[in-house]
Amino acid sequence: MGGSNYERELKGILQGDESTLFSVTKSCSPVEKEKYMMILDKPFIVVRAAGSYGVDLVAVRGDISFLAEIKSSTSDTLHFSSIGGKLQKQAMSMKAECEKTKTLPIYAFRLKNHRGDAWRIFTLEMNGLEGRLRVLHKRLPKLELSKGNNLIMRWRDGMPLSDFINYLSR
Numbered sequence: 001m002g003g004s005n006y007e008r009e010l011k012g013i014l015q016g017d018e019s020t021l022f023s024v025t026k027s028c029s030p031v032e033k034e035k036y037m038m039i040l041d042k043p044f045i046v047v048r049a050a051g052s053y054g055v056d057l058v059a060v061r062g063d064i065s066f067l068a069e070i071k072s073s074t075s076d077t078l079h080f081s082s083i084g085g086k087l088q089k090q091a092m093s094m095k096a097e098c099e100k101t102k103t104l105p106i107y108a109f110r111l112k113n114h115r116g117d118a119w120r121i122f123t124l125e126m127n128g129l130e131g132r133l134r135v136l137h138k139r140l141p142k143l144e145l146s147k148g149n150n151l152i153m154r155w156r157d158g159m160p161l162s163d164f165i166n167y168l169s170r
Contacts, residue, residue: 006072006110007048007056010119013161014059016043027115028162035162036117038169055094064132064168066104069094071153074112080143081150091143091151095124104133107143111155120158124151139167 012020016039025033044059049067057068069090071078080087098105107122123140141159144152 007070009110010068010070010108011046011048011057013039013119013165014044014046014057016040024118028117032117032160032162035166039165042169064104064136066106066133067094067098068106068108070108070110072110072112076111076155078109078153079146079150080152081146081148085150088150091124095126098124099126099128102128102130102133104129104137106140107153108161109153109155109158117160117162119161120155121161121164122153122158136167140164 009020009024013024013036018040021036021039025036028036042061044061044065047058047060049055049058055067056070059066059068078087080091094105097103105124105126107124109120109122111118111120121140122143123137125142126137129137139159141157144154144157146152
């Protein structure tokens, strides 16, 4: 499954698409599955973005919205300094746009070949968020900074997507 398939998978989850939810939760625990299904009561409108600012999805709902960048790997750690620093530049651009517009940036990391909840959610350190977005931002794990000031995303440090959905569905 390529990157765009994972975009479709996350889009389906956030939209509350039942076939996507049943497929994704097959190997999840009963508790994870129950949390995933909560999205059916409060789904998002999700639009796939055309890759501008390194944003893959825009998720909108009456009470909350966010921009999401999707990463997938068989490795549990992603270093943004690799690939000529392209990911680092994308992240800095996304952060600047989100601070300017008071929008929450989300990184969704899908660990390939993982049984159970394979998605982890992160955000960037940033200022300017207000209200519920600020509260959510405080709860979310932030991307780590290396000694050389490059971003690092460690799957194990992220918030499970099932917990993110549970929090957003209250």
